[in-house]
Amino acid sequence: MLRGMNTASATHALQRLLEGNHRFVEDRLHRVPLGARLKEVAPAQAPFAAALGCSDSRVPAEIVFDCSLGDLFVVRNAGHVLSPSVVGSLEFAVLKLRVPLVVVLGHTRCGAIQAAIAAREGEPTAGSIGELIAGVRPAVQRVRALPGNLLSHAVTAHIEDTVAALRCGPVLGPLVEQGALKIVGARYDLDTGDAQLVA
């Protein structure tokens, strides 16, 4: 087990994120003076959690969890799709920065997941978008027969798949098994600002 990491700190980190989101939903963010915080964190970073989120401009992890400079180690791309650079960045956060918690932050009406659904229905994709949404297709495939809103089901399924894949990784997986690291998935609601744990 890595020094300084334990279940208690992961639980505390998760509680801190959820409390931050609660403040965000209620529009009563902590107003931490950024100048003072800048000086405090300049010598070294010690984030309390890592977040893998979608690049959607409406879902910045630092704001929706009411965090400040140096609080969160954030990795983002459209549809929070895993790749060696994404996994490597999260491994860096866990192994080098001793982050005890990784949260995967998906969101309602995700454009990347909508694109994967459209591609499945025959809409052509341009550039590298096809490669990107290939990472979302398994989730779409898994829920396509469910009654109700396909996009909504696929959003949750893709968060679950991303969390499951990270928990099985060769570096992060054993740490999860040992209880040294927690990996969870949250679904952010674009309408309410609420981030609900779904994995």
Ligand SMILES: [Zn+2]
């Ligand atoms: Zn998105």
